[in-house]
Amino acid sequence: MAIRLGPNQYGKAEVRLVTVNRTGPVHHIKDLTVSTALRGDLAKTHLTGDNSDVVATDTQKNTVYAFAKESPVGEIEDFALRLGRHFVAEFSQITGARITIDEHGWDRIAVDGRPHDHAFSRAGDEKRTTVVTIEDDRAWIVSGLRDLVVLKSTGSEFHGFPRDKYTTLPETDERILATAVTAQWRYRGTGVDWRKSFTEIRRILLETFATKHSLSLQQTLYALGEAVLEQRAEVAEVRLSLPNKHHFVVDLGPFGLTNDNEVFYAADRPYGLIEGTVLRDDAEDPGPAWL
Numbered sequence: 001m002a003i004r005l006g007p008n009q010y011g012k013a014e015v016r017l018v019t020v021n022r023t024g025p026v027h028h029i030k031d032l033t034v035s036t037a038l039r040g041d042l043a044k045t046h047l048t049g050d051n052s053d054v055v056a057t058d059t060q061k062n063t064v065y066a067f068a069k070e071s072p073v074g075e076i077e078d079f080a081l082r083l084g085r086h087f088v089a090e091f092s093q094i095t096g097a098r099i100t101i102d103e104h105g106w107d108r109i110a111v112d113g114r115p116h117d118h119a120f121s122r123a124g125d126e127k128r129t130t131v132v133t134i135e136d137d138r139a140w141i142v143s144g145l146r147d148l149v150v151l152k153s154t155g156s157e158f159h160g161f162p163r164d165k166y167t168t169l170p171e172t173d174e175r176i177l178a179t180a181v182t183a184q185w186r187y188r189g190t191g192v193d194w195r196k197s198f199t200e201i202r203r204i205l206l207e208t209f210a211t212k213h214s215l216s217l218q219q220t221l222y223a224l225g226e227a228v229l230e231q232r233a234e235v236a237e238v239r240l241s242l243p244n245k246h247h248f249v250v251d252l253g254p255f256g257l258t259n260d261n262e263v264f265y266a267a268d269r270p271y272g273l274i275e276g277t278v279l280r281d282d283a284e285d286p287g288p289a290w291l
Contacts, residue, residue, distance in 0.1 A: 005043055005046050005047065007039075008039070008042060008046065009037040009038060009039045009096075009098065010037065010038060010042070010054075010057065011035060011037035011038055011057055011060055011098075012035065012036050012057040012058070012060040012064075013035045014033050014034075014035055015033070015034040015036070015061050015064045015065075016032075017032045017033070017034055017065065017068055017073075018031050018032075019068050019072075019073055021072065025117050026117045026118075029106055029120065030073045030103070031103065031104040031106060032073070032076065032079075032102065032103055033101070033102040033104070034064050034083075034100070035099070035100040035101075036060040036061075036063075036083065036087070036099055036100075037097065037099075037100075038060070038087055038091075038094050038096070038097050038098075039094070039096035039097070039098070040053070040091075040094040040095040040096060041053060041093045041095070053093040055087065055091055055094065063083065063086065063087075067082060067083060075194040075195055076101040076103050076128065076129075076143075076194075077130050077132065077141055077143060077194040078194065079101065080099035080100075080101050080130055080131075080132035081099075081132055081134075081141075081190070083097070083099045084097040084098070084099045084132050084133070084139070085097075085134055085139075087134075088134050088135075088136070095135065095136065096133065096134060096135040096136075096288070097133070097134045098131065098132070098133050098134075099130075099132045099134075100130070101129065101131075102127045102128070102129050102146070103127060103128040103129070104122070104123075104127060105122070105123030105124065105126065105127075105128070106120040106121065106122060106123055107120060107121050107122075107123050108120055124147075125147040125149070126145060126146070126147050126148050126149070127145065127146045127147060128143075128144075128145055129143060129145060129146055130142065130143040131143075131184075131289075133288050133289055133291070135287075135288060139190055140186070140287055140289035141186070141187045141190060141192075141289075142184050142185070142186050142187070142289050143184070143185060143194070143198060144182070144183045144184035145181065145182070145183055145198075145202060145205075146181075146182045147180050147181075147182070148180065148181040148182075148183075148205070149178070149180045149245075150178065150179060150180075150181060150206065150209050150210075151177070151245070152176070152177050152178075152209065152210060152214075153176055154174060155177070155213050155214065156174075156175050156176070156177035156213075156214040157172060157173045157174065157215050158171065158172055158175060158215070158216060159171035159172065159173060159215075175247070175261075176247035176264060177214055177217070177220070178244075178245035178247060179217065179243055179244060180242075180243055180245065181205060181209075181224075181240065181241075182240065182241040182242075183205060183224070183228075183238060183240050183241075184238070184239045184240075185201060185228060185232075185235045185236075185237065185239075186235070186236050186237040186238075186239075186283075186286060187234055187235060187236065188233075188234055188235065188236045188283075189234070192234050197232065197234060197235075200231070200232060201228055201232055201235070204224075204227050204228050204231055204232070205224050205227075205228065207227075208223055208224050208227040209224065212224075217242055217244055217272065217274045218274055218276070220242070221242055221274055221275075221276050221278075222276065222278055224238070224278075225238035225240060225276070225277070225279075226278055229278060229279075236279060236280055236283040236284060236286075237277060237278070237279035237280070237283050237286065238277070238278045239276070239277045239290075240274075240275065240276060240277075240278075241273065241274075242273070242274045242275070243271045243272070243273050243274075244271050244272035244273070244274065245266070245271065246266075246267045246271060246272070247265070247266050247267075248264060248265045248267060249263070249264060250264060250265050
């Protein structure tokens with residue numbers, strides 16, 4: 001029996017980075033969580049403990065901070081591209097890099113109805129994301145968002161599903177539909193206005209969720225991905241993960257009260273988890289974009 005080393009990577013996970021642009025009286029902040037992962041000819045360290053090819057994860061962390069100082073972070077896709085290309089170009093034994101970034105939003109605090117110059121409040125749990133993969137001179141960009149919590153109080157049904165002796169869920173033609181959207185979209189290239197693209201895709205996701213009459217969360221998932229691909233030519237593929245945030249009608253009968261879909265119990269677990277991919281027929285092979 002032969003034993004060999006399989007695919008591997010290593011890096012520094014969840015480097016917390018906050019930058020403040022103090023140019024002028026109005027300050028601008030970027031709040032990021034950056035993870036690096038390097039791939040390449042790293043067999044020696046695994047098989048013999050020889051670390052001569054290992055770019056220390058502490059070095060990777062320091063590079064993140066130094067790059068943030070040497071030039072403005074800008075859009076997270078551009079920052080990830082700079083980092084990934086640096087590691088592959090700087091070290092001959094490193095043939096690939098994967099940079100993952102979450103951007104945490106902050107809103108300016110309003111004082112007397114005007115946004116304050118340098119005081120902020122956290123925008124919520126939603127995060128803008130990107131994963132950039134570099135191999136030699138190629139780059140693949142997968143951007144997205146996570147924890148975009150949405151709810152519609154009508155316009156959702158669920159019926160016609162199989163029933164057996166273990167089925168207790170009643171059919172309904174009127175229910176609350178709520179989820180926390182995780183969406184990732186693979187770009188067709190790198191020449192993209194990242195900020196504009198993200199803003200428009202987020203708008204499309206929200207508007208489609210609001211207006212699509214849903215017969216299942218699966219149907220909603222496909223409609224979200226389809227709408228993005230129809231309206232954004234720079235996107236090749238959309239992957240979505242939608243946990244069903246169940247809202248169950250409370251039985252108020254024991255108290256002599258009727259409940260016409262007005263009072264609900266919001267259950268946090270267990271929950272249905274609906275996941276799927278929507279892509280163009282002519283989409284280029286994703287290569288290592290999702291690995």
